[in-house]
Amino acid sequence: MAEVDRRVLYWGIFLVLVVPYLQPLGLPITVQETTKTLYDKIETMGPKNIALFSIAGGVSAWAEIQPSMVAVMRHLVRREVKVVIWGFFTDQDLTVDMVVVSVPELTTKYKYGEDWVYMGYLAGGETAVAQLASDVHAVFKADKYGTPIEKLSLMQRVKSAKDIDLVLTIDTGSYIGYYIRHWNVGKGTPVAEIGIAMQTEWLPYYPANLMAILIGVRGGAEYEKLIGRLGDGTVRMDAISVSHLVVIIVIILANLGYVMTRREKK
């Protein structure tokens, strides 16, 4: 078994992932506390509140974070919360376009400049996040489309971290840490993460500094259930179920083989 060609394994997992799309399992999903906390927080927000959608993840991670992003944005729009978007990835324009297409209310119900703005890309990592916490206008002079910041009425209300009621960082790396350090610890702004599964390394900050975390595609599926609108996250969970089961079986088989080989050698 140990001598099996890798390509057989690769074909195996590739084909295994096809099956649940052809024959959905429809297994129920239980909502975890880390997801429910974000839902409850947004339920308390309304038209007077401003949420920051900080994009710190690329197009490459869409499969994991797109369901959560779309579900949370739908919730924000349903609650009529104002939204400021900026980010740190060069391909984030595609992400914003995708969110706008998936949540058409951003263009039909919301007015750009008053209800939502997209400020564009920023380099600088933690330096940029720290600077934005103290003075947003010192960094951004215009939005993504070249409109001077003075002409954006929403941005006249957003001068620093203290003017944001909730930070939602769409994260595949360390930006959640920057926001915790400089926005939450520094200025007291609540911070939540919409992250890939590996972002559970930030769980030690929950709930003291990190108020909620949507963990990967599972978090997206849970949030879709909470807002009552199932989407890509829920569909993808069947593939997750099957693939995880196969991985577990493979680990068990590999270890059984190892134990048997050791006994034979003895």
Next chain:
Amino acid sequence: MSNILRKREMILFITGLAGGMMMFEYFFAVPAVATASTIVRNWAIIISTLALGLGILNAVRLHSGHIRKRTKSQWIFSVWLLGYFVVLTVIGLWNTKFIVYDWSFKYVYTSLSSTFYALTGFYIFSAAYRAFRARSIEATILIVSGVLILLRNAPIGEAIWKGFPILGEWVLMVGQLGGMRTLTFVAAVGLIVFGIRTLLGLERGYYGGVE
């Protein structure tokens, strides 16, 4: 004059001054320092934006080298890379909505970006099969903890046995917390030590370490 500017003490002074200013601003409320820090941070952000091109410049030099040397089974692809890059950049700087740039961004970049990232799915499956052996107590704990998380994440875990998500949730929210907290704490210690060494001029890697 250029002899003075070349001296490493000048570089270390600027690094120490910039870093010291950031820390002073955090602990002491002095308006002049806060204003200066804001300006310097803005400078750092703009410099970082310009630094994006540096990696690309290196890549262009590398592939130009391949083309010049006619590196076997590489130079043709380098020609394609540089040609496509130049065309896209020129068009993108002129008009990002022009069909060539827009199409490349939406269909070539998006699909390849996701596809390359997803390649690791194959490798991790292979790793799970070949590498995860319970050779010791530590390895066994690692595998059991991993499997419980897998069964917590996938709805099929709950379908097999209702206890799996409960155990998995415990591992995630309690079991792993101590270890993760330690890694966070220890990383902070390392960061502070390395940072202070950098600001004191004891670490020279970032500027090449030579006069």
Next chain:
Amino acid sequence: MWTSMLLTLATYSYVLYKDTAAFRFAEHSFMATTFAVAVVVAYQTLVSNAFLPIAKGDFSYIIPIVLGLLLYTLPFKRVRWVSRYPLAIIVGVGTGIAIRGAVHAQMVGQVLAAITLPKTPTPMDWFNFFFSLIAFLTSTSYFVFTKEHKGLFKIPTQIGRYMLMLALGSYFGNTILFRMAMLSGRVEELLKVFGIIPWR
């Protein structure tokens, strides 16, 4: 969409078959588009955050632009020393900001979180509190390398190793979720392009 499907299959030809010209073509296409997007987005950012203030009369923004351009002397040996100045600024600022943030959030915050008593003291909460506290203390003892892990120090460090394995195992489990989600996303798109499952 057919283009993305063909490029996806070309990329996967590497793992499912072997290193092919199709894979190399896809790889180089990806690099070219990544570089182009980075240059275009960086330029757009500079226009709105640096050139715009200059056009409005704030000439101080010329300084960071000049400093940033000095970075491009790095590949040239004779004038490389010039690039150290903008590097010094980036490194100094980044280091200062990182240190000031790390102390409170990563050190003080973590210790406080570890020793904070549970709010609703059920027996399970107390068990969880002591488990994570002991896990934290023993894992931290493992990283004390100035004292040999013998004698009284042996058992706590051994327990610390087990706690670290528990954490890393959890990380491994979540990594699999991430990787499988990525792969399933590509499979889903391939099935949609082939018309096997509907677009939603």
